[in-house]
Amino acid sequence: MSFFSLLFYDIKRLLGHGKTALIAILLPLPVVFLFAVFLLPMLSAGKGVVVSCALCNEDTNETLTKLLDLVINSEVEQGTAIVYPVKDVESGKRLVEEGRVAAFLHIPENTYQDSMNGRQVVLDYYYSPAHAFEALTFYTAVKSSLSVFGQGIRLVYVAGGLAMEHGLTQEDVLTLWREGTDDIIRIHMHRGKIIGSGGVFLPGADYHLRFAIALLFTVCAYFAAFPVMYLTSVDLTEILGKRSMGTGRLLGGFFARVLSGALLILCTFLILYPAARAIREVPFAFALSVLPAVFLIALTFSAFALFLGSLFQRGEGALWAGLYAGIVFFACVILPERIEGLPKAVSSVLHFSPVRACVSIFSNAMFKMIPERYEQDLLILATAFVVFLAAGLAAYMKRGRAL
Amino acid sequence: MIKACGLKKSYGKFLAADNISLTLAPGEGVALLGANGSGKSTLLKMLALILKPDAGEVKIDGLQGTQAKKKIAYAPQEIVLFEELTVTENLLAWSSLKGVKNKERAQYLTEALDMGDFCKKRVDRLSGGQRRRVNLAAALMGEYTYLLLDEPLAGIDEAGAACIEALLRKEREAGCGLIVTEHNPTILLPLTDRTLKLDRGHFIG
Amino acid sequence: MNYASIFKGRWLALFRDITSLFIILLAVIVSVWIEKGSMPDETAxxxxxxxxxxxxxxxxxxxxxxxxxxxxxxxxxxxxxxxxxxxxxxxxxxxxxxxxxxxxxxxxxxxxxxxxxxxxxxxxxxxxxxxxxxxxxxxxxxxxxxxxxxxxxxxxxxxxxxxxxxxxxxxGGSLLDVNANLVADRSDTDEEQTFSGLRWYAAFALFYLMISGTWMCAYGSGGLLKRVRSKGGNVVKLFVFQSLPGMLITYMGLLPVLLVSGHPKPVQVLAAFLLYIAASSAMSLLVCALAGSFSNLVFLAPVVTMAASLVSGMLCKLPDWARVWDYVSVIFPGHWFYAAILQEDHVAGALVATVFWFLAGMSGSLLLGNRKK
Missing domain, CATH: 3.40.190.10 (Periplasmic binding protein-like II)
Structure with a gap:
């Protein structure tokens, strides 16, 4: 029962150590708030980039108007765009200048007729630097899909031309033409369904939002380990080091600290998870399936914190080391390992970083579970846990025996 | 028996212990006296095996290292407690760390040192004198043959000093060896068999 | 009170504290890199x-x-x-x-x-x-x-x-093409003129002033200020002389970043940064006094830095819909430093922000000290 007593008292100490543990647990709240506030446009759609767009259609062609309505309604329904019709180019440009819309698309007169007659048509897309991110993402999607649509129309022309050369009547060519363009319009209206999604444009999905949420989780979990670093260093120097103690229960104290540290880190996830659900709908089943990883992450960070705490004589020293180690870990995540000329050793470290594995679990497994990738990330974390635990234990016992 | 031979310790150019030798027989009591900076605490730390001497060795009942530490109860001059825990929790936590959980002993010490009124309070909310008593009690949790106490009465009022004196007397009667350092020897001298005076790291007189 | 020796002591202490000094070094390197805007080549x-x-x-x-x-x-x-x-x-x-x-x-x-x-x-x-x-x-x-x-x-x-x-x-080419046209808004400048490196350095400077300011934690404990006053010392002067070394170090760190940025009015930026770090030092006083210890400061410093810098538009330009944050951010020194970088009016606002944070820092630490008594 002695180990459980140690564990109980250690939990009480960690959570009762001044304001530190409380701040560590509550830290995610202001961070999530700031994150949510500055990414509000993406959050309101919940799934990806949302762009507010002004539209000036100077082409009165009925088919084009019908087509535009279909596209607009589809995108508005999907939540990827908010469209404001305007009367003229000046009004549209003014809305962009004033920052009331992210972009403005101008469809000139005779667009439909010219393109159907095989003449090239250029549409103008206006955007401001303030909304460059979502405007350009949407522009890329619009440009590429319109380009392919235009290529489709040309294919119909080529087919029509070949058919006429073989003596097909005007009427039959028109039928061929109509059926061809209907097919092209049909597939373009449902482009998303090709990959099992929906909508006409898929402007970028929200991988960056998932990545950012994952980074947020990981940063908060990492910071929650700081009280463990500090208290371990202080215990070994100021407390255990000043009483004549055998090493008998040091081992028990070490493992009690690993578990109590993991518990503290798990507390931050209690706050983070509802925040993630609010920001971006995380499927509950996926969130549950990620639970084993959450426990492992908490244990890994706790073991690492113990390792650092055991290395440094002063609590402040351990915290500084934790801060710099964090900078290195997170730089490894943000810096792509594909940088040309990167030494292989560095690339391997980036590849096997436990923080990267943690971010990968939250950005991938929590939204789209790929079991093999999840297992690999878990393996990296488990390995890191064993390494940090062994190193931490060695450092802790060495300091303990030197007392 | 505690046997210390040729202990030397210096902090930079300052010589805190200069070739000190000392023996303490089982059940014997020794008072270490001396002015501030004479080396009392340094000597006691070396005897308690928490400070490694630059030269010399310490053996406790012929043992060294971790085995020897099991025979000692050491109360440092600084207050070394878990600030976030209550008095009772501190006693039980320290006894757990020593590998022995003994609620009865904690209860006994709480009564003996008159800590009943504040035993459920967090240590960081206690006065200096109260913390000193808890500091001593934490040292006395567990099993030991020798008591090494560094200024156990610092900041303690008369009533508290009387409690401590009574407790230590009982421990002496039970056969514990005692080494105590104190500025004011009046209260604790009767508990000891001999006095050793330190001056600049070596015994005088 | 010998304020000159207080300044000297703090100056030496800062240089001996390699761990926190490294933060400002890192800040300079990263800010210069951001200012240069060069990204390493990546494989596909x-x-x-x-x-x-x-x-x-x-x-x-x-x-x-x-x-x-x-x-x-x-x-x-x-x-x-x-x-x-x-x-x-x-x-x-x-x-x-x-x-x-x-x-x-x-x-x-x-x-x-x-x-x-x-x-x-x-x-x-x-x-x-x-x-x-x-x-x-x-x-x-x-x-x-x-x-x-x-x-x-x-x-x-x-x-x-x-x-x-x-x-x-x-x-080949398509019948339908879309041309992208950048429209500069009325208060806008080109991406190249936002001087990201200078802004990020200012954010890092705030972080450095907080994280190296463990000496300021004592201001909220009550004991220090009481002792200073009992010896006839001036608390304000004490704070000014103690914070000067940190301010000088961050000021020196700005020079390489400013040089690389090629800002057309470097003297204006230098003057504005002086007001910025004065206000930031005062803000750091309040944060450190609230934190009370380094173990709390290590959490508060990054969060406060991020909040103050984000809201001021230092880390990234505020989106247009976030006008309310633009108004809220006038109390932060970063808002005025950013205005200075963009060569807008900033002096009066910066002075007011500096005075505000100075008063907030001083009164906050005094109140906390009195509470702890």
Whole structure:
């Protein structure tokens, strides 16, 4: 029962150590708030980039108007765009200048007729630097899909031309033409369904939002380990080091600290998870399936914190080391390992970083579970846990025996 | 028996212990006296095996290292407690760390040192004198043959000093060896068999 | 009180504290790098292509995909692709489904291709569009070709001619194109003139002043200020002389960043930064006094820095819909430093912000000290 007593008292100490543990647990709240506030446009759609767009259609062609309505309604329904019709180019440009819309698309007169007659048509897309991110993402999607649509129309022309050369009547060519363009319009209206999604444009999905949420989780979990670093260093120097103690229960104290540290880190996830659900709908089943990883992450960070705490004589020293180690870990995540000329050793470290594995679990497994990738990330974390635990234990016992 | 031979310790150019030798027989009591900076605490730390001497060795009942530490109860001059825990929790936590959980002993010490009124309070909310008593009690949790106490009465009022004196007397009667350092020897001298005076790291007189 | 020796003591202490000094060094390096705007070359993201199609159109799509630039697309089998995704070697997987040819020939388009995309990088955002576009091209070519083939008199040679034309069309220009035009708004400047490096350095400077300011934690304890006053000392002077070394160090760190930035009015920026770090020091006093110890400061400093810098627009430009934050941020010194960088009016606002934070810092630490008594 002695180990459980140690564990109980250690939990009480960690959570009762001044304001530190409380701040560590509550830290995610202001961070999530700031994150949510500055990414509000993406959050309101919940799934990806949302762009507010002004539209000036100077082409009165009925088919084009019908087509535009279909596209607009589809995108508005999907939540990827908010469209404001305007009367003229000046009004549209003014809305962009004033920052009331992210972009403005101008469809000139005779667009439909010219393109159907095989003449090239250029549409103008206006955007401001303030909304460059979502405007350009949407522009890329619009440009590429319109380009392919235009290529489709040309294919119909080529087919029509070949058919006429073989003596097909005007009427039959028109039928061929109509059926061809209907097919092209049909597939373009449902482009998303090709990959099992929906909508006409898929402007970028929200991988960056998932990545950012994952980074947020990981940063908060990492910071929650700081009280463990500090208290371990202080215990070994100021407390255990000043009483004549055998090493008998040091081992028990070490493992009690690993578990109590993991518990503290798990507390931050209690706050983070509802925040993630609010920001971006995380499927509950996926969130549950990620639970084993959450426990492992908490244990890994706790073991690492113990390792650092055991290395440094002063609590402040351990915290500084934790801060710099964090900078290195997170730089490894943000810096792509594909940088040309990167030494292989560095690339391997980036590849096997436990923080990267943690971010990968939250950005991938929590939204789209790929079991093999999840297992690999878990393996990296488990390995890191064993390494940090062994190193931490060695450092802790060495300091303990030197007392 | 505690046997210390040729202990030397210096902090930079300052010589805190200069070739000190000392023996303490089982059940014997020794008072270490001396002015501030004479080396009392340094000597006691070396005897308690928490400070490694630059030269010399310490053996406790012929043992060294971790085995020897099991025979000692050491109360440092600084207050070394878990600030976030209550008095009772501190006693039980320290006894757990020593590998022995003994609620009865904690209860006994709480009564003996008159800590009943504040035993459920967090240590960081206690006065200096109260913390000193808890500091001593934490040292006395567990099993030991020798008591090494560094200024156990610092900041303690008369009533508290009387409690401590009574407790230590009982421990002496039970056969514990005692080494105590104190500025004011009046209260604790009767508990000891001999006095050793330190001056600049070596015994005088 | 000998304020000169207090200044000297703090100055020496700061230089001896290598761990916190390294923060400002890192800040200078990162800010210079941001100002230069140079990104290292990256190899393309590797994406596995798996063709499970039983017909020949799947192979055609695979060929089209493999000829794309922007991603490193390679043909492999499903097991290998999954292994590569698992080991983070592949960032995505495109699977051409077994019924691809069958569905395309029937004119169907739902779930022709499966994509698995890892949220490892923002670069992956465009992969979905690329896959869809290439699939649509194959689909259109096939369907229009089949309609043409149904016309009487059209033979294999004609179909071959159509296919050759199709290759030309699909690789060539389109009838429909979209031109992107940047519209500068009334209060806007080009991306190059926002001097990101200077702004980020200012944010880092705030962080450094907080994290190296453990000496300020004592201001909230009550004991220090009481002792100073009992010895006839002036608390304000004490704070000023103690904070000067930190301010000087951050000021010196600005010089290389300013040099690299090529700002047209460096003297204005230097003067504005002086006001900025004075206000930041005062803000740090309040934060440190609240924290009370380094172990709390290590949490508060990054969060406060991030909040103050984000709201002031230092880390990234505030989105236009966030005007309310623009108004709220006037109390933060970063707002005025940013205005100075953009050569807007800033002096009065910066002075007011400096006075505000100075009063807040001093009164906050006094109140906290009194509470702790």
């Amino acid at each position: 993201m590797f994406v596995a292509v798996v063709n499970e199609d039983t017909g020949e159109l799947g192979e055609h799509l695979a060929d089209v995909l493999l000829s794309e630039n922007g991603f490193d697309l390679r043909l492999t089998d499903r097991d290998e692709a999954v292994k590569m995704i698992a080991s983070n070697k592949a960032h995505g997987m495109i699977v051409i489904r077994p019924d691809f040819t069958e569905k395309v020939r029937a004119g169907a388009y739902e779930k022709l291709v499966e994509t698995t995309i890892m949220a490892d990088s923002y670069d992956m955002n465009t992969l979905g569009e690329l896959v869809i576009n290439d699939t649509v091209k194959i689909w259109m070519e096939e369907l229009i070709g089949r309609k043409l083939g149904a016309v009487s008199g059209i033979d294999e040679a004609d179909l071959q001619a159509f296919r050759e034309n199709a290759v030309e069309v699909l690789h």
